[in-house]
Amino acid sequence: xxxxxxxxxxxxxxxxxxxxxxxxxxxxxxxxxxxxxxxxxxxxxxxxxxxxxxxxxxxxxxxxxxxxxxxxxxxxxxxxxxxxxxxxxxxxxxxxxxxxxxxxxxxxxxxxxxxxxxxxxxxxxxxxxxxxxxxxxxxxxxxxxxxxxxxxxxxxxxxxxxxxxxxxxxxxxxxxxxxxxxxxxxxxxxxxxxxxxxxxxxxxxxxxxxxxxxxxxxxxxxxxxxxxxxxxxxxxxxxxxxxxxxxxxxxxxxxxxxxxxxxxxxxxxxxxxxxxxxxxxxxxxxxxxxxxxxxxxxxxxxxxxxxxxxxxxxxxxxxxxxxxxxxxx
Numbered sequence: 001x002x003x004x005x006x007x008x009x010x011x012x013x014x015x016x017x018x019x020x021x022x023x024x025x026x027x028x029x030x031x032x033x034x035x036x037x038x039x040x041x042x043x044x045x046x047x048x049x050x051x052x053x054x055x056x057x058x059x060x061x062x063x064x065x066x067x068x069x070x071x072x073x074x075x076x077x078x079x080x081x082x083x084x085x086x087x088x089x090x091x092x093x094x095x096x097x098x099x100x101x102x103x104x105x106x107x108x109x110x111x112x113x114x115x116x117x118x119x120x121x122x123x124x125x126x127x128x129x130x131x132x133x134x135x136x137x138x139x140x141x142x143x144x145x146x147x148x149x150x151x152x153x154x155x156x157x158x159x160x161x162x163x164x165x166x167x168x169x170x171x172x173x174x175x176x177x178x179x180x181x182x183x184x185x186x187x188x189x190x191x192x193x194x195x196x197x198x199x200x201x202x203x204x205x206x207x208x209x210x211x212x213x214x215x216x217x218x219x220x221x222x223x224x225x226x227x228x229x230x231x232x233x234x235x236x237x238x239x240x241x242x243x244x245x246x247x248x249x250x251x252x253x254x255x256x257x258x259x260x261x262x263x264x265x266x267x268x269x270x271x272x273x274x275x276x277x278x279x280x281x282x283x284x285x286x287x288x289x290x291x292x293x294x295x296x297x298x299x300x301x302x303x304x305x306x307x308x309x310x311x312x313x314x315x316x317x318x319x320x321x322x323x324x325x326x327x328x329x
Contacts, residue, residue, distance in 0.1 A: 008032065010032065010033055010034050010037050011031055011032075011033065011045050011046075011056075012033060012034070012037040012038070012040070012041060012045060013034060013037050014082060015034070017032065017034075021034055022034065022035040022036070023035065024038050026044040026046070026047075026056070028044065028047070028050040028054075029044065029046050029049070029050060029054050029055055029056045030055060030056045031044055031045065031046055031056035032056075033045075073085060128154075130150075130153050130154050130157045130279070131157050131279045132283075133279055133282050133283065135150055137282055137286075138150060138153060138278060138279075138282065140300055140304070141278055141281070141282050141300050141303075141304035141305075142278060142304065142305070143304060143305035143306065144305060144306045149271075149274070152271050152275070153271075153275045153278070153279075156271065156272055156275045157275075162268075162271040162272050162275075163271065164267045164268060165266075165267050165268075165270035165271050166267060167270075168266045168267045168270030168271075169263050169264065169266060169267030169270075170263070171314070172188055172189070172192055172262060172263050172266045173185050173186070173187070173188030173189030173190070173191075173192055173266070174189060174310065174311075174314040175266070175270065176188060176189075176266075176270070176273075177189065177307065177310045177314070178306050178307055178308075178310050178311065179274055179306060179307075180303060180304070180305070180306065180307055181273065181274065181277055184273065188262065188266060191262065192259055192262060193317070195255050195258060195259050195262075196259065198255055199251075199252040199255040199256055199259075200252075202248065202251050202252050202255075203252040206248050207248055207249045207251070207252060210241070210245050210248060210249055211249060214234065214237045214238065215234070217237065218230055218233040218234060218237065220234075278304075281303050281304070282300075285299045285300060285303070
């Protein structure tokens, strides 16, 4: 206890320090902790503020957490910070409280921003409005990956600028269905599916019928393998084919390139479309429900959030489309 300069509470468990407690102090900001509390977290609670010469005993956090505050509080399950009872985000670490249903898990391509504070990192407060809609209402509607989308929505509203959505790029129409954007999701999924079926059909029938005789004539087999000499012979044989047959051979690749363009466009437009859908649906729900909180919650749950059921369905369909034709043709 010799290295502890002032009495107070542990920032993690909020218990008052006793003379015999095993105390550790952050060397950067001076924040004191019970050793057990510090080890459970693994780092200083305020480490993201160290770069700005943050000092614990001069911080508003330390003053606002004094024991004489009798207002109802809500303890953050991540950092144990005491927030006001109506908070939707932890004021210290940014953990979302929205109806206790907000899922901040991200896709592999998106950094996990769970532990950052929207206010300090992005300059966004839960009571701020985006297109005349409170951030807290948008968070309640989006539910999953809130901390990724809200800053993007703000940027779209203020500057009409978005960022590339890698999840929409990778999964195209399936991503829109997952986000309950069913109309565009069905259109994109139908186009991509038809193109995949068409590509597989042409490749496994017409293109194979054209290429197999050439491959057999130059002696390519599983036993001999594919050599440089085989390559030049294949080019020579292919060059004398009629233009129509050349086009058929290249057609599956052309179709796959078109699919790739659709994937890129999906990634480019996804966030803006999702933003317009969210703000439009929230406004309509508010107009419909007015002061009926129960009906509002039901409508938000119906149209907002994500549709997890689409994930296994999409995977099954993809496997069937990609591999089944190889067994029947």
